[in-house]
Structures are given as C-alpha cells and as structure tokens.
Amino acid sequence: MDTLWQHEAFIGGAWRGAGDLRRFPVLDPATGETIAEVADCGEAEAEAAIAEAAIAYESWRGTTALERSRVLRRWHDLMMERQEELARLLTSEQGKPLAEARGEVAYAASFLSWFAEEARRAYGQVVPAHRADAEVVVLKEPVGVVAAVTPWNFPLAMITRKVGPALAAGCTIVVKPAEDTPLSALALARLGEAAGVPAGVVSIVTTRDAPSVVGALMRSPTVRKLSFTGSTATGKLLMRQSAETVKRLSLELGGNAPLIVFADADLDVAVRGTLASKFRNTGQTCVCANRILVEDAIYDRYAEALAEAVRRLKVAPGTVEGAAQGPLINRAGFAKVERHVADARAKGGRILAGGQPDAQGGLFFQPTVIADATPEMALADEETFGPVAALFRFQTEDEAIRLANATETGLSAYFFTRDLARAWRVARRLEAGMVGINEGVISTEVAPFGGVKQSGLGREGAAQGLEEYLETKYVLFGGLAA
Ligand SMILES: NC(=O)C1=CN([C@@H]2O[C@H](COP(=O)(O)OP(=O)(O)OC[C@H]3O[C@@H](n4cnc5c(N)ncnc54)[C@H](OP(=O)(O)O)[C@@H]3O)[C@@H](O)[C@H]2O)C=CC1
Ligand SMILES: O=C(O)CCCC(=O)O
Numbered sequence: 001m002d003t004l005w006q007h008e009a010f011i012g013g014a015w016r017g018a019g020d021l022r023r024f025p026v027l028d029p030a031t032g033e034t035i036a037e038v039a040d041c042g043e044a045e046a047e048a049a050i051a052e053a054a055i056a057y058e059s060w061r062g063t064t065a066l067e068r069s070r071v072l073r074r075w076h077d078l079m080m081e082r083q084e085e086l087a088r089l090l091t092s093e094q095g096k097p098l099a100e101a102r103g104e105v106a107y108a109a110s111f112l113s114w115f116a117e118e119a120r121r122a123y124g125q126v127v128p129a130h131r132a133d134a135e136v137v138v139l140k141e142p143v144g145v146v147a148a149v150t151p152w153n154f155p156l157a158m159i160t161r162k163v164g165p166a167l168a169a170g171c172t173i174v175v176k177p178a179e180d181t182p183l184s185a186l187a188l189a190r191l192g193e194a195a196g197v198p199a200g201v202v203s204i205v206t207t208r209d210a211p212s213v214v215g216a217l218m219r220s221p222t223v224r225k226l227s228f229t230g231s232t233a234t235g236k237l238l239m240r241q242s243a244e245t246v247k248r249l250s251l252e253l254g255g256n257a258p259l260i261v262f263a264d265a266d267l268d269v270a271v272r273g274t275l276a277s278k279f280r281n282t283g284q285t286c287v288c289a290n291r292i293l294v295e296d297a298i299y300d301r302y303a304e305a306l307a308e309a310v311r312r313l314k315v316a317p318g319t320v321e322g323a324a325q326g327p328l329i330n331r332a333g334f335a336k337v338e339r340h341v342a343d344a345r346a347k348g349g350r351i352l353a354g355g356q357p358d359a360q361g362g363l364f365f366q367p368t369v370i371a372d373a374t375p376e377m378a379l380a381d382e383e384t385f386g387p388v389a390a391l392f393r394f395q396t397e398d399e400a401i402r403l404a405n406a407t408e409t410g411l412s413a414y415f416f417t418r419d420l421a422r423a424w425r426v427a428r429r430l431e432a433g434m435v436g437i438n439e440g441v442i443s444t445e446v447a448p449f450g451g452v453k454q455s456g457l458g459r460e461g462a463a464q465g466l467e468e469y470l471e472t473k474y475v476l477f478g479g480l481a482a
Contacts (some may be wrong), residue, residue: 036183341370
C-alpha cells in the first residue's frame with residue numbers, strides 16, 4: 001500500500017478535494033511548522049457524505065455479522081502492521097511522545113478487534129408471551145446513518161471507538177475529525193479502504209469550519225445518531241441541535257477528575273499512579289486527574305515525592321528519545337494552562353515544580369506541581385487540560401468525598417488506599433462513571449467508558465458500546481392458535 005499521508009477528504013469511497021476545495025494547514029505543535037494542507041470541506045461535502053452513507057447503509061446493514069467482523073479484523077491488522085508509521089504521523093500533528101503514540105495506535109486498533117468480536121454477539125430475545133397464541137420476539141437492528149465528531153487529543157482512538165461499534169452493528173458513519181488532527185483520521189480511512197470497508201460506509205469530512213459541517217450533519221433527518229467526544233460546552237450545543245430531529249446521542253464530555261491519596265496508601269504506588277493519570281498526553285485527556293486531594297497526615301511527604309518525580313520528566317518534542325512531555329496542542333490550550341497557574345499563584349498556591357513556560361519556547365510548558373490549592377482557584381472548577389498537578393488538603397474520608405463530588409462533571413475518579421473496606425465504601429460514594437483504585441490509567445476497550453452528571457451520556461467500548469448503535473424492535477407474532 002502507498003503512503004498513509006492523505007490530504008483529501010474521503011467521501012463515498014473517493015478521495016475528494018484536489019483542485020476544487022480550499023485547504024487548511026496542519027501544524028506540528030512541537031515546531032509550529034505547517035506539515036500538510038488538507039481539504040477544507042463545507043456543507044456541500046457533508047451532505048454528499050450523508051447521501052453516500054445512506055446508499056451504503058442499504059447494503060451494509062444486509063451483510064452478515066461475520067462479514068462485518070472480518071472487515072474490522074483486517075482493519076485492525078493493517079493498523080498494527082503500520083503501527084510505527086501511524087505513530088509518527090500522529091506525533092507530528094498531535095505532539096505526544098512517540099511511545100505514547102505507539103500506545104495509542106494499539107489502543108485504537110483494539111476497538112476494531114473488540115467490536116469485530118462483539119459484532120457476532122448482538123443477540124435479540126424471545127420473551128415468554130402474554131398470550132398462548134403469540135410469540136414475542138425482540139430484534140436488534142442498526143440505528144442507521146451515524147455522525148461522529150471527534151477531538152484532537154486521541155486522533156485515532158476516539159474515531160475507532162465510534163467507528164468500530166457502528167460498523168459492527170451495521171451502521172454507516174460520517175466522521176468530522178478535529179481541525180488540529182485530520183491526518184490521523186485520513187490515514188485510518190486509507191487503511192479501512194485497504195481492509196475492504198465498502199465505499200460510503202465510512203466517510204471523513206475534514207474542515208476548519210466545524211459549525212458548517214457539523215450543522216449539516218445535525219440538521220439532516222437521515223443522520224439518526226450523533227456520537228461526540230469533546231468539551232462540555234460543545235456537547236451541550238450539539239445536544240440542543242439534535243432535538244430538532246430527535247437523534248440518538250452518545251456524548252463523552254469534559255471531566256474534572258479527583259484523585260484522592262489517603263494516608264494509608266502505598267506512597268510509591270500513589271506517586272506512580274498520579275504521574276500516569278495526570279501527565280499522560282501532557283495532561284490533555286478528559287480522564288486526567290485534575291484535583292489531587294491528599295490526606296493531611298501524608299501531604300508533605302507525598303507532595304515532595306511527586307514534585308521530585310515531576311522534575312525528572314523530560315520535556316521535548318515527541319520524536320526525541322526519552323521525551324515524556326510534549327507540547328500543548330495549540331495557543332488556546334497553552335493560554336489556559338498559563339492562566340490556571342497564574343491564578344493559583346495569585347491565590348496562595350506554592351509552586352513545588354515547574355510553574356512556567358519551558359525554556360525551549362513554543363507550546364512547551366514545564367510539568368508543574370502546585371501545593372496549597374483551594375476551591376477558589378480556577379483549576380478547581382475547570383479542567384486544566386495541561387501538565388499541572390494541583391494538591392488540595394483534607395482531614396477526613398467524608399471531607400474527601402465531599403470535595404471529590406463538588407463538581408458538575410463525573411467522568412473518572414481515582415483513589416489510593418490499602419484499606420479494603422474503605423476501597424469499597426469510597427468507590428460506591430464517588431459520583432463518577434469510572435473509578436480507578438490504586439491505579440491511574442483505567443482506559444481499555446473491554447470496559448465501559450463514560451461519565452455521569454455533565455460528563456455525558458452513554459458508554460463506549462465493552463459490550464455496552466455496541467448497544468449504543470443498536471435499536472430495539474419488538475415483533476408480536478399473533479394468531480398462532482391451531
Ligand atoms: N472530553 C474530551 O475528551 C475533550 C475535552 N476537551 C475540553 O475542551 C477544551 C477545548 O478543546 P476543543 O478542542 O476546543 O474542544 P471542542 O469541544 O471544541 O472540540 C471537539 C470537536 O467538536 C468540534 N466543534 C467545536 N466547536 C463546534 C461547534 N460550534 N459546532 C460543531 N462542532 C464543533 C471540534 O471541531 P474543531 O476541531 O474544528 O474545532 C472538534 O471536532 C479542552 O481544553 C478540554 O478542556 C477537549 C477535547 C477532548
Ligand atoms: O480524553 C479523551 O477524550 C478520551 C480519553 C482517552 C482514553 O483514555 O480513552
């Protein structure tokens with residue numbers, strides 16, 4: 001197969017854009033240089049993709065689960081064969097360290113293999129009927145044409161987590177990737193094409209005008225479902241827009257994850273877990289710990305151990321050997337981190353590590369630890385989405401739970417303890433869709449990923465992830481009396 005670097009949009013099985021569309025630049029966040037110019041689609045291209053998806057749906061929904069499973073499996077295998085190339089492409093537009101990019105390729109591919117397996121388990125039901133002369137049967141059917149709107153922080157995995165179950169269920173899908181990271185999406189489409197995904201089953205509509213393209217998807221009565229990952233503000237906007245055509249919704253929105261360190265925790269495990277949770281992807285994930293709550297009795301020891309570990313993290317472009325912290329994605333992301341640190345400092349936060357833009361300039365910010373954080377600081381309410389660990393102090397378990405739940409979001413939560421009874425108690429009381437105990441990274445294709453409160457609706461991955469793309473149809477067979 002040829003190169004994975006594609007610059008045209010992928011609509012109805014054709015690469016569209018050469019000559020007849022405007023283009024927008026894709027930047028390497030480590031250097032600020034333009035690395036590609038990609039087709040800038042508008043409403044017309046979105047509508048063409050919907051029309052192609054509707055045509056493809058008629059035949060794709062009629063394929064057997066085994067046929068769909070085989071296509072997804074081949075797609076997974078091709079991703080893993082091209083893992084290194086995909087990882088380098090991902091790092092060049094997103095900035096994460098190469099080791100993490102390799103990990104993301106494998107993570108993204110795992111959703112294709114998982115749903116290749118789940119495709120064959122979309123069982124219906126036969127229900128004991130309410131009448132002797134009838135049978136009651138419950139069928140599972142694909143939802144129809146789906147729209148996916150995805151973010152820049154996991155440019156491959158956030159797409160396969162939607163495309164995998166959509167295709168497994170028999171749906172077709174139109175994807176609008178983030179403006180900052182369209183190249184990974186197009187590379188994925190190229191591999192899908194090679195794996196035998198039929199024309200129109202998956203389209204990728206690249207654009208720098210999200211409101212136009214997504215607006216067309218939201219208005220269309222043909223599009224029966226939206227799956228979105230991104231900020232809570234945009235999620236709410238799309239939720240409102242979906243009301244007009246009453247679309248099914250899966251929303252994976254922002255978090256403000258608490259990470260609680262109890263005094264009985266194993267200190268090394270807690271520090272390692274915090275590093276993994278907080279600094280993965282340079283702090284740019286919706287499940288990154290955002291508020292670190294530490295019991296008074298262990299606070300100073302933990303703070304010093306964490307600060308020491310953080311000072312050792314190597315800040316460098318993702319392609320540099322040993323890089324642990326890459327650049328932030330863009331100017332807006334960088335400005336938010338600067339604002340949170342300045343606000344915390346002004347309100348009495350003590351900087352134990354980092355605290356400023358990195359000396360190499362550009363979008364690099366020093367990994368930072370701030371002690372004496374308080375609920376009045378901006379970083380207590382808003383997700384920082386950057387490499388800033390803010391340490392709050394608590395005295396009792398009840399206080400820790402109250403602080404942890406004092407947020408409108410409820411995606412993930414973490415805590416560290418060696419007390420078994422406390423582990424169950426706290427896990428039950430945390431208002432979150434996902435809880436990690438003595439562990440900072442909980443993402444896997446086998447478990448249901450999603451949040452409560454304003455963190456969203458629905459679940460991705462796991463068996464639940466397939467349900468999101470299936471409708472339930474009840475059929476009554478009457479008149480069976482002899
Ligand atoms: N839950 C999560 O995983 C994520 C949370 N976030 C949070 O959101 C903050 C901002 O990040 P950002 O990238 O701007 O997140 P957004 O929610 O703005 O972006 C997510 C997706 O929605 C699209 N989008 C943005 N605005 C609109 C709109 N008006 N109508 C339709 N689609 C739209 C984006 O397109 P485009 O890229 O072209 O703008 C992108 O594809 C981060 O700092 C972080 O706090 C961000 C990313 C992921
Ligand atoms: O940040 C996100 O948008 C998704 C989290 C990535 C993951 O852990 O699956």
